Amino acid sequence: MKLPPDDRRLSPHTGYTRDHWVAVADGLLDAAWRWATPHGALLDLPGPASANGVRSDGLEGFARTFLAAGFRVAGENGEDPHGWLERYAHGLDAGTRSPGRDDVESWPVILDHSLAGQAMVESASVALGLRLTRPWLWDRLDERVRDRVEEWLRGALRHVPSPNNWYLFPYTVGGFLESVGRGDAETAHARDRALELLEAWYRGHGWYTDGDGQAFDYYNGWALHFYPVLDAHLARTPTALGARLRAHLDSFALWFGDDGAPIHFGRSLTYRFASVSAVGLGAVTGDTPLRPGVSRRLLSGALRYFLDRGAVGDEGLLSLGWHGPHPPTVQFYSGPASPYWASKAFVCLLAPPEHPLWTATEERAPSGAADTVLALPEPGLLLQATASDGVVRLHNHGSDHLQPYEAELASGDDPHYGRFAYSTRTGPTGRDNAADNHLAVVVDGVRSVRRRIHPIGVGQGDGWGWGASWHRPTFGGGLVSVPSLRVESVTVARGRDEVRVHRVVGAPPGSRAEQTGWATGAGESILRPLAGWEQRGEVRAPRGTAYVPWALVPRLIADVHGEKVFVALAVLGTESGDPVATVTSGRVEMSWPDGFVVEIRLDPLEVVAG
Structure with missing residues (x-):
């Protein structure tokens, strides 16, 4: 040409x-x-x-x-x-x-x-x-x-x-x-x-x-x-x-x-x-x-x-x-x-x-031009752009591409809608590899997928924003679903930081939870446990993404039975604002070193800046 x-x-x-x-x-x-x-x-x-x-x-x-x-x-x-x-x-x-x-x-x-x-x-x-x-x-x-x-x-x-x-x-x-x-x-x-x-x-x-x-x-x-x-x-x-x-x-x-x-x-x-x-x-x-x-x-x-x-x-x-x-x-x-x-x-x-x-x-x-966090209430999406690297991240709490009459297992995992986050620098991993940017409940060795998304809301403040939704984890094979199992999720975005909060409800005995981060080349993303997580590591995605032929996906793991709240920091990049999290009954508080505080009240869900 x-x-x-x-x-x-x-x-x-x-x-x-x-x-x-x-x-x-x-x-x-x-x-x-x-x-x-x-x-x-x-x-x-x-x-x-x-x-x-x-x-x-x-x-x-x-x-x-x-x-x-x-x-x-x-x-x-x-x-x-x-x-x-x-x-x-x-x-x-x-x-x-x-x-x-x-x-x-x-x-x-x-x-x-x-x-x-x-x-x-x-x-x-x-x-x-x-x-x-x-x-x-x-x-x-x-x-x-x-x-x-x-x-x-x-x-x-x-x-x-x-x-x-x-x-x-x-x-x-x-x-x-x-x-x-x-x-x-x-x-x-x-x-x-x-x-x-x-x-x-x-x-x-x-x-x-x-x-x-x-x-x-x-x-x-x-x-x-x-x-x-x-x-x-x-x-x-x-x-x-x-x-x-x-x-x-x-x-x-x-x-x-x-x-x-x-x-x-x-x-x-x-x-x-x-x-x-x-x-x-x-x-x-x-x-x-x-x-x-x-x-x-x-x-x-x-x-x-x-x-x-x-x-x-x-x-x-x-x-x-x-x-x-x-x-x-x-x-x-x-x-x-x-x-x-x-x-x-x-x-x-x-x-x-x-x-x-x-x-x-x-x-x-x-x-x-500038760091920007933008809430889109109608589609239930939260955009997070950082001027230093020119990357835009999308946090999905509203778009699932399911018709109302479709069963949640109509097509199993859908990597282009089911993940919690997407960006201009990364693509999702394939169905046959470990899922990136995902919260899975593992029951009897089978990892759940996120299909129908129930939006709760999105919002923004001065330099920060949040998105929230819930879903019923569904499974492949003969398991299909677990009665009363539910995951409530909140993303708080500020600068490059994404604080991901998940409350798992109704998990049967012997279950565990897994949180994954961005699928990139080695050492190009952060996934740090802030509360609830017990193990930290990474998993390989040899089929790669649309951006890299082979990828690493950071992963956190913890046992879960009944109800438990998990908090993690995810960053697409190598630098973070180092927030910390405190979890008490019905409440999650996140604070940054510069004094900025965000509080998530879980019953009913409400997100406020302190």
């Missing part, structure tokens, strides 16, 4: 400008198109097939790269020096001639989400690509091709989406069809239903849950805000949803480390720099509280972070993983072209070269 020279005058932190974004888009498109079928309907990128099959993966390659091409060409007001749109025009023609046929070019038909319905996801990217490039592509297609494309897209309106952000795919299809004069009661119904659900899922201050339940992660920005706000922008229709995007970005700016890294939390992380798509969209629509120089810092910081760390391999393709290939980061539904949802980040190219997003001097990322 050939990039322009860095511009450290305009972009002192990343060196990247709009020209870099254009060059990356062209480079990714050029590499992906080397794997196109003869008429360009499918881009069959190399690699293992997803659970949806090779044909679906080929459509994914076409649709997701089409989105990048759409932003790139629309951002240049139709200038297309590489002829991308001509290729996609041929692909649209070939792919819709006989959908569902087992031949070289035909697209899969769109079905219900439960019937290999991945094509519904891709229909939104096809529709958006067409809408973005209408004057230069759709309006020049033969009428018969337009009719076939419409008929294929209408499959998204006639089938059942997954009960989450998928409802925005037929919404987007309907928006495109209405924009080209092909709307009707069917498109109106799909759009009304999606907006109705969006209202039901809104929790306030810019946060949607991804479907019923409490699934809060990057889908909030790259799907639940992205589709409706972009739809309104393209339609030039004012919408109240823009104010929600603005509210989201007010806190979301802290989700990125000073090196550009997103917090490694939630599913579909192989989409990588799609994580900043909401930042780009807000800059384009004006629905952002961020100064242009901060927006570009976040955008270019994330893009450069992944490019510098091997996200694009020798073939010029985005790999399935995080930095480079990393199977534990990948979901079962992901195939070789799945990472190209990263194309959503190129929405920033809709801002022309003279836009302040590109002309303002790049500013420092919020995570590197």
Whole structure:
């Protein structure tokens, strides 16, 4: 991938400008198109097939790269020096001639989400690509091709989406069809239903849950805000949803480390720099509280972070993983072209070269400006950023990605939601290794996992914050659960320090508790017992994380029977503020050498600064 020279005058932190974004888009498109079928309907990128099959993966390659091409060409007001749109025009023609046929070019038909319905996801990217490039592509297609494309897209309106952000795919299809004069009661119904659900899922201050339940992660920005706000922008229709995007970005700016890294939390992380798509969209629509120089810092910081760390391999393709290939980061539904949802980040190219997003001097990322602790009550998350190292930590007391109707053991341990803490510098260990940042109750030799999270609350004070929740430990094998067993948990964050307090209730005789810390290379984290713990050591994670091929996880151990309170200090780093803890009946007090004191009252739970 050939990039322009860095511009450290305009972009002192990343060196990247709009020209870099254009060059990356062209480079990714050029590499992906080397794997196109003869008429360009499918881009069959190399690699293992997803659970949806090779044909679906080929459509994914076409649709997701089409989105990048759409932003790139629309951002240049139709200038297309590489002829991308001509290729996609041929692909649209070939792919819709006989959908569902087992031949070289035909697209899969769109079905219900439960019937290999991945094509519904891709229909939104096809529709958006067409809408973005209408004057230069759709309006020049033969009428018969337009009719076939419409008929294929209408499959998204006639089938059942997954009960989450998928409802925005037929919404987007309907928006495109209405924009080209092909709307009707069917498109109106799909759009009304999606907006109705969006209202039901809104929790306030810019946060949607991804479907019923409490699934809060990057889908909030790259799907639940992205589709409706972009739809309104393209339609030039004012919408109240823009104010929600603005509210989201007010806190979301802290989700990125000073090196550009997103917090490694939630599913579909192989989409990588799609994580900043909401930042780009807000800059384009004006629905952002961020100064242009901060927006570009976040955008270019994330893009450069992944490019510098091997996200694009020798073939010029985005790999399935995080930095480079990393199977534990990948979901079962992901195939070789799945990472190209990263194309959503190129929405920033809709801002022309003279836009302040590109002309303002790049500013420092919020995570590197000052130590910050930020409570997000709606998703039940606590953010902790330290300027000295530019690292952001996320303490999870609210997001579990379980639907209300799901049993807690539906999928066992989920490393991307079940751990107590995540960061921009570390990733969780895999299911088959020791769990990092976890409190396990061990019964009959079986370690518990944390699945359904019951939020208690999060809050913040001057330079500190707290988050609290409880869960019922669940187990694999024949044990399943233990009657009346419960774990109540509180995290107190201050500076680099994380004081982790757990009260285990109802533990049967012979049980023990285990607390683990950050999974890093040797000697890069602290886990210090403050109360209740009896043994201290570490455990190996030979499968490593998305950041290191092999990791050490510090661990504390103690016997527990009935009720017991445990307190530990965890630090991602090598220096701490050296707090101490005192546990009395129904109360935990933590104090720092500078005189700062925090008291946790357990019945009922209350956290106060002394």
